[in-house]
Amino acid sequence: MRLLTALLGLTALPSALAAFPNVPFKTSKQWFVDSTGANFTYVGVNWPGAGDVMIPEGLQYASIESIVGKIKSLKMNVVRLTFAIEMIDDIKDNGGDVTIKAAFTKALGTKGDTVYQQVFDAVAAELSKQQIYVHLDNHMSKGAWCCGTNDGNAWFGDKYFNTEKWKRGLQYMAEYSKKWSSMVSIGLRNEYRKPDTAGSSLAYNWQVWYDQNVAAANLVNAANPNIIIFFSGLDFDTKLTPIPGAEDLGGGKKFEKSSFKYADKIALELHNYQTSATDCNSVKSGLWNNGFKALDAAAKNQMPVVLTEFGFSQADTTYNSVYASCLRKIIPEWKAGWTVWVIAGSYYIRSGTQDYEEVWGLLNHNWSGWRSTNAVNALKTMVDASFK
Structure with a gap:
């Protein structure tokens, strides 16, 4: 299997890369800063x-090397690599790390004897x-x-959202990933909703958040202590409204950057999928007011904000839409970071469908090339603008 070939083929890093990765990172005002003092902007893609x-x-x-090579060809510098707490639960509660054979048999019937974490x-490593760089999510x-509001993963105490196991899983992955040389940050949770x-045991509000x-x-x-921690917002991570201004969250609680002993290790993330937008100014003001104003020097909680998810179909001309064109313009103008959804041209299994076609994927179904050269070329302009 190609996966095993990729794993067995790993080699030591060449000496020419010795200067990379200049970690750990920290934050300073609106910026991420590497260990040399240089500002860093997240410019990347989601790998589910x-x-x-x-x-x-x-x-x-495709091999890991091939997939990473395609990401590198876009001059991207970070991958938002997503994981499920269930993986850690299997390790902690169910007799150890699960083999790919067990995982793939569940989905596709493919065999293998490598375990989750080796992948x-x-x-x-690649x-x-x-x-x-690696940003875990x-x-x-x-x-x-x-994500859905009825999938049992929406909020603390929901059917599958065991709060203590969530904390344990984050702690485990923060510790485990120390050995990854380009690991720089972790997102606590994707898209609270x-x-x-009434399955959740906790109220849906900012105080609980x-x-x-x-x-x-x-x-x-x-x-x-070396990695940066990303906080996501409510309503599918579209709102962090009270955070930039350190507003009252209820119960007299306020999110104040200065109260953290690791204040230079925190950042914010937002998502946006307004694909039917007809006015860029509306998209811009919405993003700014919902959390990106934390970039501003006037914000009580000035800190970096990254658009960790946005995206659209790669199978049509949406790349020319108001939505796509607007984000390509305003996010680089704000000097904000971003990771587009999604590199995946297909999924092993999604919502019960095996080998599911992902038309939002930058890559085609068999991960061999770009789904749309025109859409990718448009995305490259956002990459270039983000580095200016």
Whole structure:
């Protein structure tokens, strides 16, 4: 299997790459800063690894080296690598790390004897080899397609969202990923959202958000003080409205950057999928008011903000839409970071469908080339603008 070939073929990094990766990173005002003092902008792509199989997608079609090489060819410098808490639960509660044979049999019936973490290790090693940074993201608790308000992963205490196991999983991955040389940051949770039912044991509000995220961040920082911690917002991570201004979150609690002992290790992330937008100014003002104003020197909590998800179909001309054109313009203008959704041209399994076609994927179904050269060329202009 190509995956095993990729794993067995890993070699030591050449001496020419000795200067990379200039870690650890920290934050200073609106910037990420590497260990040399240079400002760094996140410019990258999402690589899903939190689906039913719970390993990075695409390895039934292409080698890790090939996939990373395609990302590198776009001059991107970071991959948002998603994972599910269920993977850590299997390690901690179910007799140890699960083999790919078990995972793939569940999805596709493919055989293999490598375990989950060896795959993540191999991806991280190849990203470092090609001088690309790793940003881990806890996407889901239960490995599955994300996201819905009825999927049991929406909010603390939801059907599959065991809050203590979530904290344990974050702590575990922060500690485990220390050995990845280009590991720089971790997102605490992807897309908080209000559950459809009353299944959650905790109220859906900013006060609960604060209590749970700060507790988790403290554990992550204790496990690995070198990495930056990303806080995501409510309503599918489209709103961080009270955070830039340190507004009252309820119960007299405020998110104040200065109160963190690791204040230079925190950042914000937002998502945006306004694909039907007809006015760029509306998109711009919405993003700014919902959280990007934290970039401004006047913000009480000035800190970096990264658009960790945005995207659209690669199978049509949406790349020319108001939405896509607007984001290509305003995010680089703000000197903000971004990771586009998604590199995946297909999924092992999604919502019960095997070998699911992902038309939003930058790559084609068999991960051999770009789905749309025109869309990718447009994306390259955003890459170039982000480095100016």
